[in-house]
Amino acid sequence: MRQGTKHKIMDSAERLFAERGFSDTSLRLITSHAEVNLASVNYHFGSKKELIQAVLMRYLEAFMPQLDRAMQAHLDSEQAPSLDDIFNAFVEPLLSMNEQRKHGTSLFLLLLGRGYTDSQGHLRKFITHHFGEVLDRFQAAVRRAYPQLTEAEMFWRLHFTLGTVVFTMASSAALRDIANADFNEQVNVETLIRKVIPYLAAGVGAPIQQQ
Amino acid sequence: MRQGTKHKIMDSAERLFAERGFSDTSLRLITSHAEVNLASVNYHFGSKKELIQAVLMRYLEAFMPQLDRAMQAHLDSEQAPSLDDIFNAFVEPLLSMNEQRKHGTSLFLLLLGRGYTDSQGHLRKFITHHFGEVLDRFQAAVRRAYPQLTEAEMFWRLHFTLGTVVFTMASSAALRDIANADFNEQVNVETLIRKVIPYLAAGVGAPIQQQ
């Protein structure tokens, strides 16, 4: 076999999950795209749910260590980082997803978005359980850049940020078409990521309101 | 009957759609919650798709005119509005959804989020088709507050904004539980909306990058 059945399933699944969401993607659709037998999903992964986790895990295991190294660097540096620095540290790990798989960056962010909106809160627990220390380090880096921000306020602003990224990517294909048609602007994933970073940094860095 | 079948269906449907998404909410689930016969959905609405549109439309028809008036005021005012002014203009129309229905604000934003992520781009067309002029006026108000922002850049930043709001609301129940547990912070929809506005205004108002 040119490529293992297991990998063929995951490759087809991730593309279809990203396009149509988890519950709108049937195993029959996945297996026909992958040109494998229907039963092989249950044989190799056990269930559809475990296939979804496997697809997400493959990306997270590649992404998280890279992000962690970047956050460590910002924690260890002499000078406190700016929020722009911190969010820019996401760019390289995200773009590196394109190396291991074509359109990897989009697919990864798309899947993240799907995971957060399709199943209510499951993904959050999944990620914090497996990569809690990485997220802690990210949070610590943000605290170093903006110490006046209270813990609670940071919690909310970082979730706003997650929402911005996840939603933008979930609808990025459609939005890019519109941008192309209306402004004759060719936008690829990288330029989109670079567009969103100043927005995020400014949002997280917004002055603190008293209420 | 105390309440018409049509309304009972819509009330149950909107709650379930918001909780579980459109395709994970079956007509049998809706009709059993509403305590009406299964076939009444097709009798009153024609199809599931038309039920979804009806549920969304009920909110949009109440929300959009209010938003439009607020935007008109910002366009007609002597002084150019700030971005904070503009985004604060959303607060009252959003909160007024709570008057016409319990948890109306959350449900409305939840449904908006579902509509954008579940079906790819359908909702966008639906809204721009029915409420295009309102969105145009919103865009004009933003332009008045930040004239240096190019048309294309504004397009992206407003979609970042939509993403922030929509995603935050989609996971707001879970997040509010966490905030309550971790920071002993009681967050209702109104305080959450007031928290997100400085973030959005700062994001949209971020300095322009040259690339």
Added chain:
DNA sequence: ACAATTTTCAAACAACTGTTTAAAAATTAC
């Protein structure tokens, strides 16, 4: 080469989906 193991395959499973039907019931109009 043969035996043991792993993987593939077509078929069937039971449960669920949105929708349609035609008769019963309730409501409205006169």
Added chain:
DNA sequence: GTAATTTTTAAACAGTTGTTTGAAAATTGT
């Protein structure tokens, strides 16, 4: 009060879903 209309109901429809089965095929170890 009775006829016409609207609404509700239970049942069935045809199609899809994830999963399981047991035999066939392919691969591996010796």
